[in-house]
Amino acid sequence: MIVLDDEHYGWVLLEEDGGFYLDVLCSHSAVDYLFLLRLTDEEVALWRDRGTAYLDDLAYRIHYSAPGVQASRSPYKPRSLVMAPERERATEAVTKHRSGG
Template identity: 80%
Template sequence: MIVLDDEHDGWVLLAEDGQVYLDVLYSHSAVDYLFLLRLRDDEVALWRERGPAYLDDLAYRIHASAPGVVGSRSVYKSRSLVLTPERERASEAIRSYRSTA
């Protein structure tokens, strides 16, 4: 997995094997969470068309929907890649990227 773009305090865009992932940092109460999801084809097309502004908006919508909060009805909740091999590879790619940046 490789880092394509990094909005350090908000999101990281990654890619692997033709798939694009967005890792979003969000906070609710006193707890910070990372939320990784694979972008759908329509979301990739919007990112390519609108650039980082689209990812800022998507990250905001994810944050506002609170997919990591117990009882959340977020439309993104079912797309979570928490506790998956993708999450592990994304975390490693981000650590490596930021250590050399």
């Protein structure tokens, strides 16, 4: 997994084997968490058409839908990769990217 773009303290765009992932920093009250999801084909097309402005908007919508909150009805919640193997690979890629490696 590699980092393609990094809006520090907002979101990170990653790619692996032709799939694109968005890792969004969500913050609700005293709780911060990362929410990773794989972009759909439609989302990839919108990102390619509109650029980072689309990713900013998507990250905003994810954040404010509170997908990590237990009672949340976020439409993104079912797409969570928090417990998937991709989460660990994303964390490793972001750490390497931010350390300059």
